[in-house]
Amino acid sequence: MMILEGNRIKGREMERLVSFLDRMGLKFEEGMDYSVCILDDEGEIVASGSVHENVIKCLAAAPAYRGTGLAAEIVNHLVRYEVERGITHIMVYTKPENEGLFSELGFFTILQAPGILFMENQKRGFGKYLEKLRQETPPKALENHCVNGSVVVNCNPFTLGHDFLIEQALKECDHLHLFLVPGDRGMFSEKERLEMVRIGIRDKNQVILHESSPYVISPATFPVYFFKEQFQGRQANCRLDLELFSDKIAPCLHIGKRFVGEEPICAVTRSYNEEMRRILPRSGIKVTEIERKTYNHVPISASEVRRLVERKELTYIKEMVPDGVYEYIKDSRFIP
Incomplete structure (x- = not known):
């Protein structure tokens, strides 16, 4: 050998x-x-x-x-x-039949959904994550009478579309938990995305920001390697992500609502939203889809802002992101 x-x-x-x-x-x-x-x-x-x-x-x-x-x-x-x-801290997404192998090697199951198993090598890793979420949450937001909502966002970068989604969500809840997905795969690093989110929500005291975590998965980065068909893989990962949220995270923070932006462009995100509307209500979580904010009758998207950044078209960027985020991008490494 x-x-x-x-x-x-x-x-x-x-x-x-x-x-x-x-x-x-x-x-x-x-x-x-x-x-x-x-x-x-x-x-x-x-x-x-x-x-x-x-x-x-x-x-x-x-x-x-x-x-x-x-x-x-x-x-x-x-x-x-x-x-x-x-x-x-090491994780694995694998087939359920591999649970015994990984258990013997010191891995612990976080959650299993049809066709997919999520494990980690820390016995209390996920439990500590839930404790951290509660520590980041003001005590008044954990009271039973509070209406708590949530959004899960990539913000690559933070746009006026994200700002509009948050503003509309805040009209329907007392506090809004904002979860930032992890990863440095896009134009902006995880650290840069986090800073732009902080700039974008600095005047929104009802928003509770949770920094990126490997327990919150982006539809764009779902692991699909053990499925022959990508669509089948994405469906399984959708279920895993959404069941992890509805069964573990939402009850911990008393979250009863989840807000998403209408998705007219990306088929993967649109499919994820459909699964969300099917799965979350089973746990008593209301899903609200909010119409996208537009500029010149076209939905504002982070991908369009990235394209404009590459072309250094500052005038149009200014129309699609909050002022503070515009200044951050203008002064960043992307625009000399």
Whole structure:
């Protein structure tokens, strides 16, 4: 047996890894930070796994080698790699039938939904997250008579569309929990997005901001690698994310409403909103879809603002974001 490893396996090795995963019924996700493969004496891949940030992905072992400990060897190798670069909180999205394997390796189930299992290597990791959410929440917002709402946003960047969504939501609740999704995949980093949100809500005392967390998943970054069809994968991840919110997060914060912007452009987000309207009311959470704010009769979108930033069209950017956010973008690294 031999081990092939690398921060980004490339070329012929990547082709072999993609082909192996395809035979195992998995799809290789682009952008992995690090991958490891175990090869047999003929040089064929018989087991593999990868990590992206703090998430283990694409774990597989050939049928003839299942039960031989190779999958456990891969996971242990990936965990050591993560720890060596300072990451100790590790998560995995996997198939429910892999729960026993990961449990034996020190992982704990956060939530299971049809077709997908979410686990982490900290026994009280999610419990500590819920405690943190309550600590960030003013005591009066936890009183039973309060009407609490929520929005989950990417804000890449914060636009007048986000501002309008928040203003409309505040008309229907006493406090609004704002959850920022994690990740640095877009034009603006997570830190920059957070700063723009803080600027955008600085005059809104009813808004309770919760910084990004790996427990809040963006529709754009759903892990779909263990589903042959992306649509099937997104549906499963929608259910996982929404059930985690409705079963765990919302009861912790007494949230009874969730607000979303109408989605005329992105099919993935529109599908997510549809699942939200189907799943959340089962737990007594009302879902309200708010019509998008427009500029020149076109819905304001963060993607359009990003396009304008790339083209350095400041005049139009100013019409689509709050004044403070405009000044932040204008003074940022994006516009010399």
